[in-house]
Amino acid sequence: MSHFRPALVLLLLFTALTGLVYPLALTGVASVVFPRQAEGSLILRDGQPIGSALIGQNFADDRFFQPRPSATSAPDPQDPTKTIDAPYNAANSSGSNLGPTSKTLIDRVQAAAEAKRAAGWQGPLPADALTTSASGLDPDISQQNALAQVLRVARARGMDEARLRALVEAQTSGRWLWLIGEPHINVLKLNLALDALE
Template sequence: MLQHIRPAVVLLVLFTLLTGLVYPLAVTGIAEIAFPRQANGSLIEKDGVVVGSALIGQNFTSDRYFHPRPSATTDTDPNDSTKTIDAPYNAAGSAASNLGPTSQKLVDRVKAGVADWRAKFGAGPVPADAVTTSASGLDPDISPANAFAQVPSVAKARGLDEARVRALVEASVARPALGWIGESRVNVLQLNLALDRIKSS
């Protein structure tokens, strides 16, 4: 019996050390050397203070800032722990709504989003990402079309020339990697920080 148990225990200890200690430390070490910024959360600082991450969206609601796409994340209802409440961009509860195209709740939410968008930013085509949520609920980026559509409203709220704000958006567009991987996008937090710098300059 012992001759069967000993190899099993040795293998258990060996693979525990290998996969639970050596491998994670090796991967972490390589990431710290090759991609230090990404390995530490792609943090963004303003005046030496961390204000967010380039990888996690934030809920901007002021007319003076560009708005992110909607978020379907939730949190526990403080009044009833068996229920949840909407909590946009709750990083502790990353998730999609899982509502399908036949869901009346989804249809109603998108219709309300379109009406809200047009009330804030005027008539015309509404970018899809302005009224739909991402799979994570924490998407930090919006489409260039979404950002450009918000330019007049943001410029008016800040008393800035539209052309100047539009140029800022254009400079903030991240193109697809290698010219074809992914889609063009605008990081909302970085754009809004750049917007604040215009005010102070």
């Protein structure tokens, strides 16, 4: 009994510290230092949130630039023991876990390449146009990916290709500290800027 009381007190103390005080303190600091990020990096249109700069969305219409493919899934409504494809399902971030020698992956990439060519994508198709990210929620694409889509989007909207190429250039974010990462484009922001052109 002499050990029980101190153990219980320590359990309650550390539960309060690590389960309440620490998370609330971090949330408070984040809200002050990084308010936009702490709120989810929301993107607003007319004062209403339409998405997050951190989570990809599915744009299937040819009038929009399309994001990187997603391998996220959701429970099958017909059989909860199985899953179905649910692209950009933020509640179930996941990759496909298929290796480079997987026939399933090779077939999927080949089918995606053929479909993109048939839809009017031009030039060499970059890897991020055909493969999923580790999270399945990547909101960004490479500049090469966006440029490969210019002809398709221009045809669907009846716009000048040069104008769309200029938009892609304007929406491209460079490397972090000029060294880390690759130039990339947030698809949601690009599509909002695209809508604003018309």
